[in-house]
Amino acid sequence: MARNGILVDYQYCTGCYSCEIACQSEQDLYLGQWGVKVLQNGPWPLKDAEGNETDKYVYDFIPSFTLQCNLCPERTAKGKKPSCVHHCQADIMRYGPVEELAKVLEQKPWQYLWVPPQG
């Protein structure tokens, strides 16, 4: 069977936290435990050659999946998207066979592909 995964275009992840709660409510997880957790990098200002802070910033949110992500088999069996993918407000996640997603990954930087070890 083809291996499935989620392609994450985190250039546009706004840090809205919908994916976190979508997963928790779907899987009925304990408080403070997550199938996907959004990590925050920054903001911090980039420095120029002289070491002065510029007005360009690093500021990324990155949804990071955990061992408690099972790719929502009950939903995908019915042809629905996984809950986090379905509800992602910036619409930055794509679920599908790794092989296909890898091709999309190649077309655009600032993305990554998640494949759960158990799936």
Added chain:
Amino acid sequence: MADELEIQGAIDTDKDRDEIGTSKTENQFQIGAGKHHEVQDWAPSRPWQYEEDGYIVTRTSVWSAPGCHEGCGVLVYSDKDTGAFVKLEGDPEDPYNQGRLCPRCLAFKQVIQHPNRILYPMKRAGKRGEDNWERISWDEALDTVEREFKRIAVSYGPETIHLLRGTARDNQWQVGRLGYAIGSPNEYGFLSGTACYLPRISLMIMTYGGFMIADMSQFMARRYDDPAWECPECTIIWGCNPHISNPDFYMGHWVTDVMKRGCKLISVEPRVTWWAARADIHIQSRPGTDTAVAMAMLKVIIEEDLYDHEFVEYWTYGFEALAERCASLDLDKLAQICWVPREKLVAAARLFATSKPASVVWGLAVDMQSQGTPCAQAIAALWTITGNLDRPGGMVYTTAPMGVDPPSAGAWGYYDILTAEQQKKRIGWADYPMYRYGLTQSMPDMCLEECEAGRVKGLWLQTSNGINCMSCESERWYQALKKVEFCAGVDIFFTPTLLAYADIVLPVATWAEKKGIRAHYYFLSTINPTCTPEGEVLSDAEINRRLGSRFDNDQEYLDTISHARNSEPAWAQWASDEECFDEMINMTGYSWAELRDRGPAYPVYRYYKYTTGDLRPDGGVGFNTPTGRVELYASLFENFGYDPLPYIEEPGVGPNTTPELAKEYPLIMITGARTTSFFHSEHRQIPWLRQLTPDPWVQIHPRTAEQYGISEGDWVWLENKVRTPDRSITESTNNPHPEDLNDGGEWQVRRCRQRARITYEVAEYEVAAQHGWWFPEQDPSEPSLFGRTQSFVNQLLRNKPGRTGFGADLKCTLCKVYPCTPEEVAALPKHHWRKFDRRELARGVDPVTGAYVPQGVSAEPVAQGVGTAGSSPAVEHASLTGKEA
């Protein structure tokens, strides 16, 4: 065509100051009422209700309660046998949100089935402010409210009953209309200067004859695929963090959608938000100086000849005057005022003016300065002179969907039910004539003075936590409202405000448990009952109809208070919610049930309406303004004695205005920074949401934190001092404010505690604090009132509206920051909000320590001590303080 243009004036201004603007046609809140009922050729493929996997699935639209403006489309799954709510998901067919949901809807199960939800009518069993309640029947509850309000209306006049609401939405007109049944026009929220969109809306109605919004294809059911729509080439995000703070009929993530389609961003924003970090140009302006930014951009666009000559010439009035005003300003000075390099202002002006189409996604920061009105005027001029008005992808006029006039926004029946004499008892209409344009609410700062003077005798609080959300100098509001003789409140949870004042408490349905109409801007849809209501809750509409009819039907009462109703009764003509909604939408040709079956109806949207007569009640070309043109020079302002052109004024408090005060309180404080976890002061008791933001936070720059000895997560004091402002003294243009802020009264030091979040998101000279904090897990009774003063930042803000009665300096004041002492930190009440998780309760296990909780924990609400129902000794000890990042 333009050559032959003959534009007639649309509004008669040859009237007394007290008469201008008092008619319904002048206050045209939404364009198109009664016009164009044609619907776009689109409908959802699924019926409104169907079965899936043994569940009943119901499509609906989410409007309060809990509060939210958006109205996203959801599918609710309920139990086939019991009808109980089971789960929900975003409706992928709904054009508005396309399946997406924010955390608040995703956590909704914990709202509707919350162990502390108010489920039964109750009366106070002890003193006000004691968490001591007795369950009563609906009949007893409504009898009491009727009796008390009639007594007050007959003794003091019906206008001494004030009706307060929170964000409202579909119940906003219902709150007002209950007032009209009683005979009171005084409906409002607690916010100084009504500094929430109204300053912008009122300005646009007076000078544009309607109001505009950035076109992200939301008027089209096929959205981005509709060929009539164009993607903006550039959007300015102005004083706004749209994906977090814009649940206002405007999904912030539409902006990420257009970014992906190539739209460039300009960010005008004191903080380095995610958007600012992604913008092509970030104008990191000093809080409260947005007018200087806008005027600088206007100056560059006019003087470099980057404006749209044809549009300006044929469709606007007063361009020369605006150009002169800009010419009188010095670009370097403007740059100095807003603390932004001149080159950046020039670059932003050029990028915006040379992008077609271009738009502005603007936020509350525009209103939350005493300059609210001139600031909105200057920003609107930017998109107007660049030719972006009412064109695809530009700034387009909102409409009343299918002619359903503003049921969502108050005022339904205001002009029809209240007599002219009663309308004039609305507080503020005479002193602040701009309050005649936009909504029909009262002027909050003046209402506060009425409450303080003891002239407000009755209080109706409908889903409003005023003293812990919108009120500034909240101690003033808190003390003033104690003077009312009777207070009834409607809500889903107890709040500090209900605890402090309510004599009667009524339980209200959430959006999932009621019928309603969602009508705003883009489409018309029904709110459908999706599950069996919990307890004895009733919808807002039903509560207000049952109560309002008791006034409508009592001729003796109406005669006694001389309520010579203009036309129909307010409520008594309807026997059910559905009948009421049938009437509200009858001009569409749909009944409520037909609209429900049909699904969201998108009226055909037309651009360039000013060329077709669609913007004016008289059908003429042009705009619904005195000159019939867009008034860059606001002729109505002349009638009212305001400067007709945008002008620049410093915030009432600040490094330039009050340098002495700034020495003691050196940091500029922004308030109101939001998260997706909460809607204003709501949701603090929802475990899935509270875990995202367990504590109130204040953002501090790393170097500022170092200077004041503050580390990440420290509890810190935010402090300043305020004097009760004298509203009657307005600062005048270009007149530096005196050191004493023109205000009288004693200095009062105010402070509150939040936790430091150390981040480059703010500049070194500013901090950004969260608003609306209270603690449902703390002691509900006085003096704690759920820890109302611990972290509530509005205590540090002033009630001081701008000259037009609109705008207040809420995002641009001063403060200092210092760490709490270890003793103070140790004395803070400990967290145990996790107890609100029903599942944790059902396990009988302390959710934090894991200790078994033997008895006394009830997952069901109890009539007595509702505020802390479900707490237990073991849980009391639980502490998460310090463990959350």
